[in-house]
Amino acid sequence: MNFDMPPDDDPRRVAVREWITSNPNPTKKQVAEAGWNVPHWPEPYGLNADPMHQLIIAEEFAAADVGMPLNLIGIGWAAPVIYMYGSDEQREKYLARIFSEEDHWCQLFSEPDSGSDLASLSTRAVRDGDEYVITGSKIWSSGAHDSAYGILLARTDPDVPKHRGISYFIYPMDTPGTTLTPVVDMTTAHSFNQVFFDEARIPASMLVGEEGDGWRLAKATLANERVGLSSGGAIWGQGPTTGDLLDLIRAGGRVNDPIARDRIAQLHVKSEVLRLNQLRTLSAQLAGKTPGPEASIQKIMADELGEEIMTLAKDLQGAAGMLEGSGPAGPLPRTRQHGATEINFARGEESQFPDVDPVWHYGFVFSPALTIGGGTFAIQRNIVAEHVLGLPREPNVEKGLTWSETRGVS
Numbered sequence: 001m002n003f004d005m006p007p008d009d010d011p012r013r014v015a016v017r018e019w020i021t022s023n024p025n026p027t028k029k030q031v032a033e034a035g036w037n038v039p040h041w042p043e044p045y046g047l048n049a050d051p052m053h054q055l056i057i058a059e060e061f062a063a064a065d066v067g068m069p070l071n072l073i074g075i076g077w078a079a080p081v082i083y084m085y086g087s088d089e090q091r092e093k094y095l096a097r098i099f100s101e102e103d104h105w106c107q108l109f110s111e112p113d114s115g116s117d118l119a120s121l122s123t124r125a126v127r128d129g130d131e132y133v134i135t136g137s138k139i140w141s142s143g144a145h146d147s148a149y150g151i152l153l154a155r156t157d158p159d160v161p162k163h164r165g166i167s168y169f170i171y172p173m174d175t176p177g178t179t180l181t182p183v184v185d186m187t188t189a190h191s192f193n194q195v196f197f198d199e200a201r202i203p204a205s206m207l208v209g210e211e212g213d214g215w216r217l218a219k220a221t222l223a224n225e226r227v228g229l230s231s232g233g234a235i236w237g238q239g240p241t242t243g244d245l246l247d248l249i250r251a252g253g254r255v256n257d258p259i260a261r262d263r264i265a266q267l268h269v270k271s272e273v274l275r276l277n278q279l280r281t282l283s284a285q286l287a288g289k290t291p292g293p294e295a296s297i298q299k300i301m302a303d304e305l306g307e308e309i310m311t312l313a314k315d316l317q318g319a320a321g322m323l324e325g326s327g328p329a330g331p332l333p334r335t336r337q338h339g340a341t342e343i344n345f346a347r348g349e350e351s352q353f354p355d356v357d358p359v360w361h362y363g364f365v366f367s368p369a370l371t372i373g374g375g376t377f378a379i380q381r382n383i384v385a386e387h388v389l390g391l392p393r394e395p396n397v398e399k400g401l402t403w404s405e406t407r408g409v410s
């Protein structure tokens, strides 16, 4: 589980530094064109970088404080599927602009009646000549109001078992017949949307892969997965860590409070277990092996720890914790001042708690989402139970039925 990072004069490090020196303050496009933000990708998009090379690039960019294009859904979800299953035209048109973050992408998967059981989705795509006609609704579509395209799962055949009748589309968000309704969450941020499709017509060329193969595509990831060392931030790897909270508790003189001491000690132990588990995954990847069960348990533990970090930070404020903007006073390291809720930061505005980073308050209000998004806590446990522990699978009451039959649709 131990590994040493290559020394300071490693030629791969030097290459990154030289590039940053000759491209001070690079644009996202420049970073993308040089392949730095997806180094694990094959050329011309990436650098075919092995796991250690990827870690070096990430370290050098962080040390130079140079940001990478983000575009999480575009880079993490849309691009690998388009690359592996898309047409040459689709690759040519979309990939470079995803990597440079010129086009934001959203994910149009969940529906009001289909979340964990995503394969039961009802949004229809009916072929009509050279077009597909889309009717239905998606929900929890993060950033859809700020996206040029969405990856859309829609049902093309209702008369086969539910997983088999789904197709995968690229959906231009400005398609006539598309309506977006903002869904404001309890952080008061508008990051979600409900998207309605009212006989919206997209060209048949927007289909990715074969009709009916959408479920397989939705589950596909690039064989050569990105390797990363998360900062251990409470909000899906971003934001403050247990260590940051401990530092602030220490600085505030609360370490002698037996209850605070006990709770932070418990969080410290959990964080260490998570860190070591992550190093196990990384060691396996560096040794060219596929990570085993440790990868499955990481999300379960990290999500719950994130909630606990944010809850302790709030609880320590006592009654003042009921006020917006409260949290432990004191500066956070710059790279950990942002979490998934930064959209709502009221930086620069007057605050009742000017010494407190707003990530604590918004992180607390956001934190219940951690064990829902990306697969709920219960679904993650089902995966571990069935695929890691080999326990019996959940009974499938829909076995042998078509989607129409499961829905009572004739």
Ligand SMILES: Cc1cc2nc3c(=O)[nH]c(=O)nc-3n(C[C@H](O)[C@H](O)[C@H](O)COP(=O)(O)OP(=O)(O)OC[C@H]3O[C@@H](n4cnc5c(N)ncnc54)[C@H](O)[C@@H]3O)c2cc1C
Binding pocket: 106, 107, 108, 109, 110, 111, 112, 113, 114, 115, 116, 117, 139, 140, 141, 142, 143, 369, 370, 372, 373, 374, 375, 376, 377, 378, 379, 382, 394
């Ligand atoms: C921050 C955030 C961002 C999101 N962004 C997007 C996005 O951009 N695009 C998108 O398409 N979706 C997005 N989602 C939606 C997300 O994928 C769904 O919320 C998630 O899949 C759960 O579905 P659901 O909300 O319908 O809950 P349900 O599936 O209805 O679950 C309700 C409860 O039942 C439990 N449950 C369900 N099935 C089982 C089972 N088989 N066994 C045991 N318990 C079960 C669940 O654990 C949960 O407690 C986002 C969600 C969050 C929180």
